[in-house]
Amino acid sequence: METSPSDQQTDQADRPRPFLHGRTVRVLLAALVGIAAGILLLKTGQVPGDQAVPPGWLATAAAAVIAALCAILMGLRGLWPVGAALAPPAAALALLAAVPAWVFPLLILVLAGLFWNVRSERVPLYLTNGTAQKALADVIDDQPGARDGHIIDLGCGFGQTTFTLARRFSDAEVVGVETAPLVFAIAWLRGKLIGLDNVRIVYRNLWAEDLHRYDAVYCFLSSEPMPRLIAKANAEMRPGSILISNTFTDSGDTSDEVVLVGDSRETQLRIWRF
Template sequence: MRRPLWRTPAIQALLILCVALALANLIDLFAEPAGFSISPIWFSLLHGLFAAVIARACRLAVWWLYILFFFPVAALLVSALHLPPWLFLAVFLFLLVLFWSTFRSQVPFYPSGLPVWRAVEELLPKHRVIRFMDIGSGLGGAVLHLARQRPESEFIGIEIAPLPWLVSRLRASLSGNRCSFVRGDYLLLDFADYDVVFAYLSPAAMQTLWSKAKAEMRPGSLLFSYEFEIPGHAPDIVIQPKEHGPILHGWHM
């Protein structure tokens, strides 16, 4: 299951920024009667420093410390450009439909590529019809490719972000491909309905993926994860599709 909204790192980081801003304002409030004037750049640095210290105390991942420290300075520099407000709204809306709930799932947009699709194709069960599910299918490349190579089988992709899902649907329609794409959360699927499940997620999602696959996938089915291992569970299949690139891991369930 997804973690509660307030426990996601992005929401915690936002709350930390708010608390740090209040502390920086408090310092500024006491500095003025004492004859000190804090310039905007020093205020931003103070804001970022408070945020990084609080993030450290809350045990957020180390990269959040750097993000929180530099964010107020970056915001100040961007504001100095005097960009039109509609531009910020446009960028926000574009990122929203592209990444959607990445802040909660911690699974960003990762394209895999043709070498990976071909490696998966070689590992699919031969001489029988299969049902294949790509969880977090992005722009649909893997599903479209595999459906062309195995037209007798059923290939489905699920994507929670609206823009990649829409692009994949359009690509399938325009090419006449018989694969299908649904928009939704893969955690709501029943993995027992599929012979092969392919994932290109993130380290944060792997333990949840394994628990779901172990509980639901039928004996003889296959679970693939590109790049990211499942801690404590050695894969049965290890292939490097791209030279010096990430590993494709596979488990016989």
């Protein structure tokens, strides 16, 4: 039996990903390797003590270099190795400043709450700016049935785009789904405080959401899950509905239309019509 390209893309997306796939995970590992190496150098006396620079700072500098090299060896480029290199000096400064011990596990919990879903869903925390939100609302406003129908924001982050759409389309039901625990909690609490009757923030994996009931679907994900999402949309979305992706598309760029937002990011809204 032959498989279609969309089936192959879906199968590839369902395959287990290697542990070191997520950039955030690799940065954390590189930083930990660098810090451990710095401590080892200091404890074993491998750092000379008769230099003008205190041995502790020489070990810290060595740890930063090692962390950056580890990040590069793990396939990271751009600012990611820089982020890994900054971890050892940050840890040394925290020790010098006598930061209370409880701060570190709290920081880890906060980071986990923000980026818990990055490795499993390959979706960083991207935020839609105000100019793009307005352009998005204009696209939905031109879509028959969406203005007073059902709209969903897949991976709603802190909920700003979801709330903007709920205010613009007061006759529509607007749903935001999110799986990063802390991000979801903030969005959910904001929704309660804002008090809009036509909006819901739901803790749910976007792959578990049935897209059939929605007239307009919006996402700002990454290039990696887009082929799977396009395949899901083709299978579930009904005729007359619309999928809008901020910037990212599938490998073949099968979108029907592209809207240039004209903001500083040079944002493009890619549109699929069903």
